[in-house]
Amino acid sequence: MSADEEMLASARRINPGAQLVKEGGHRFVYLPAQPVDTGERRRVLDALLCPGPHSGYATRLFLAEPIPERDRIQGQAANWTVHSILGRAWHSWSWQNVQASLPLHQMLLAHLHALR
Amino acid sequence: MNYQFRIAEGLLAAIHADLSRPHAHAYERVGFIHCRFGAGPHRSVILAQDYASVADADYLESEVMGAVMGPTAIRLALQAVYRHQGPVFHVHRHDHDGIPGFSRVDLRESAKFVPDFWKVAPKMPHGAMVLSHDAATGRVWCPRDREARPLTAIVSVGTRLTRLGAAHD
């Protein structure tokens, strides 16, 4: 199994529809209709996980919409930013230190955990 | 719905170079421009991506045209569109300057074969384009209403933005 196939297999443990896409030298894992839990509320949003360095972060998760009730995360300002990736607007927040060495399903869970 | 067409200068030059090659029988060479698409509520843009020449051997002799596209050429084009899943435009060139027009034969033949591309890419607009040495005219078949209409603009994009056809918007 190639590295990409392993990565996708790991992502599909959480999101069976996960697909690998590329743009501008970055690989992304597209996660369609990804459940995102924020406290007691569950949203279902398309998401893009960049499993490598992106915009100054070791890895980064992008969502189709920002989460307004998460303007602060663990006491720090979330600093939501909007990005254009593959011709579409994606939103992300300031959340560092989710390392690229993690298996993809753990990487995704670590990002999602920040929004709980 | 109105449709604009954009093509990079280099790709257009490559198409002209191919269409300029002499053919043993055909008065005019033909090819296919494979495209991508940008949608909007009232207007759309068709983006030329690749060009596929029709091979010399894939023309059939014709008393009227010298040669016409043979069934192999059509089959290969359909296969390419099926794989590519984007708009496709049949293209040929008239040997003059200024805005070209579709001949009666062009109109009749394109009305027959262009809608066939919906068998393999049913949700895409497909069309036909005629070039001259310095201009172009195009017709696009819309999958919604199955009607043909002129392209509202054909623009060559590079360090010069050149409008190749009459404006229809």
Next chain:
Amino acid sequence: MTERHARQSFLGPHSEEILAHTEVTIVGLCGGGSHLAQLLAHIGVGRFNLVDFDRADVSNSNRMVGLDAAAAARKDRKVDVIRERILAIQPGAQVAIFAAPWQEVSDALKFSDVIFGAVDSYRARDELERFARRFLIPYLDLGMDVHGDQVPYTITGQVILSVPEGPCLRCFGFITEHRLTEEAQRYGAAGGRPQVIWPNGTLASTAVGKFMQLVTPWSPERPALYTEYDGNRLTLMPSRKLQALQGHSCPHYDDPLALGDVVWGQAHRPALASTP
């Protein structure tokens, strides 16, 4: 040709019509963008998309051309200020305004003939250029910087034209992963970058000059892709990087999904747009 365009008839017999039907997008309406908008309105561009999520304030007054004291005090939206200026110059212009980040309104921008980027960050430039390439739109980027913590300061700037099949901002070394990372790490650091009106005016005029070479046949010369501004010597020169990139083929836009719309569906493989 109308009397309004009589003094620019050398631009070509159809130039007035060409300009009236040309649709431009300007992202960023402060230092560089405010100049651009008014230059383009004066010269006769007929269709504008103006994009800026911000409101004007008194700190913009040193450089935002067209911002009067009353509008600054009211903190008017920048898109409204500039729209008003364009319509005062050219009442017949079609001006669409988007008081939002451009990424959120990009669907409306894909039909532009040219996109101008007068934005502050490398990331914004990188994404805007990528969007322009996706829809085969020439992208004109301009910006200035003041370097140094004390005298002597240095002012530099650039106008870069990025066209399909040509070298991109990454090919020119203007955008690099290092710059993007550094910029991201500086996010939120105190203070706005120094910006002043006269370099912005020079750069905006240069960008409009390139635009005019793009869209009208007045000059047989093609616009230089990369022009560098030395704000201390007050010179504009083609970048030396142009020579190094002759015959260069840009490798940065050959991804399978690099052109046109992408369809994002639940449990479907992202594919290129299939529904007009």
